[in-house]
Amino acid sequence: MSESGSETGHGLFSDRPRSPWADVLRQFRSHGGAVAGVAILGLLVLAVLAGPFLWRLDPAFIEPKATDMFKMRNLAPSLAHPLGTDQLGRDQLARMLAGGRVSLAVGFVAMLISLVIGTTVGVLAGYVRWLDGPLMRLTDLFLALPLLPLLLVMVMLFRDALSGVLGPEAGAFLLIVGAIGLTSWMQAARIVRGDVLALKEREFVLAARSIGTPPHRIVLHHILPNVISPIMVAATLGFASAIITESALSFLGLGFPPDFPTWGRLLFEGVEYMQADPNRVLFPGVAISLTVLSINYIGDGLRDALDPRLRRR
């Protein structure tokens, strides 16, 4: 890699100090799997975001006349429908693109929720001494809950209530995102708490406190920037597992409503038709697996890049 070599030279011989993030980036770029992961995930995100503008078929379009609809059902891949059509004659490519948007959005938002909860709990438990015991007991309690069964129960309980208020799509989205976020913050909380406990005894925090910095500013300005790397790693892993959880829920038939495509839902619907047309399960399955695989590789690369002890010079 000539590019990274020249950067090393730049860092060593110029007067400008090297920023730590440049180091991280350089280390990250030397991790082949992580770079491939970024490329593949970037392509998938781009396809899902820009795809519907290029591929303008409506994913929910069904031929209004029954005779036309029957002719359109379960078509093999062709130029007009590159991935074929489903049992109602809807275009599979358009449905894959729409489904991917939902799947990625669910993963992303659920990850954000779990990060916010996890970081808050972790910082509070690490920084405020009397909260440490209760919050960690709470974390242990959540870790002992059977999560998949509880998620299923939560979806069963609140789906109708929420979709009554917000409409079926928004209700299901909010419910699934919230349920996944509420049940996946524990690892992040534990990691952040450990780091905060170690950080708050360090000299720079002591210095900040001794000049009278209020606690909330110590946390926001001095502690949080230093726990950002474990949070980033936890974020990537949380993103991947949220996508898997959502597809698992949809696969069990307890995720999004039937007409609302997500990759998990498409896979679930495809299972019925897999003997006639294996593509129906292959495409959504490969899409989920590729996304999760590339996110996991990015997480791997990030962990290596953010840990200065692992950095090979």
Place this chain on the structure above:
Amino acid sequence: MLTYALRRLLLAIPTLLLISLIIFLMVDMAPGSPMSEIPRSIPPEARQRMIEALGADQPVFMRYLLWLRQFFLIEPAYLIDGWFGTSLGGDAQRILSWQSRAPVFDVIGQRLGQTMTVIGAGYVIAVLIAVPIGVYSAYRQYSWFDQIGTFVSMVGYSVPTFFTGVLLIVVFSVELGWFPSVYDTTLRVTDWDSFLRQVRQMVLPVTVLALFNAAEISRYTRSAMLENLGQDYVRTARAKGLLEPRVVLKHALRNSLIPVVTVLALGMPSIFGGSIIVEQVFKINGIGAALIGAIIASDLPMVQTLTFIFAVLIVFFNLVADILYGMLDPRIRYE
């Protein structure tokens, strides 16, 4: 050590009580009720009596206490009755399923065997594959074997089990026709022929579970081995002239297995959780399928009991992992 184990055991009781309360209250908010199953042609007085018989007219807290009593006192009593022919249970009310009106534990008892066979086989095979791979990957770190192993385990860990399962069905039962895609739970193993049929139908689900778990376990084994192979005692063992297999397989492996065993114990509950999906894919009639069926039919006692059993498993195996860790590693001392 014993006091530590006892203390942990005592601490597990409030945890379990709290979890049972959470589960009970959550499930109790569900819209379903035993009434929705009773046909409209039944007169209201009879309907009222049926609801009373099921205990569904009591306030929430009473129902919770009743359920706790049923779960912890009455059901174990019936279990002992079943084993020894005693009559401890007498005619006390058991937890009844709203779907089948049969005791929940009878249904679980019938189905647990299916789950345990498939899951147990999957886990054992996963360990048998993963440990040698992990050891060899660590021994030849950064070799092509290690590189491929890392990649395969990353893939195995990332591809969700419901897709691996469906993929295996497409390839091996739809295209090649080697194995059945649906698990026949009524099959009884009586002779060699039915035994072979049982093995054939277990191949696909067990492969799915084994692949997924082996990916994780082999990573843990590898990193534990890597840590131990760099230790002084390994160098000492080599320096005093021990043969390489003995150094690696006896000295290093034994110490590396300590964290691996803990991970195995900690992974047990998630195996049961994962079984929900695998059972759905292969139509295995186990407890995971029972849970899904109960959720769809709003069979609340069944859902409560099954979810709580999953919670008990998690707490139990966490305890086992902690105690095992202390027993296997003499450096760990609990005071």
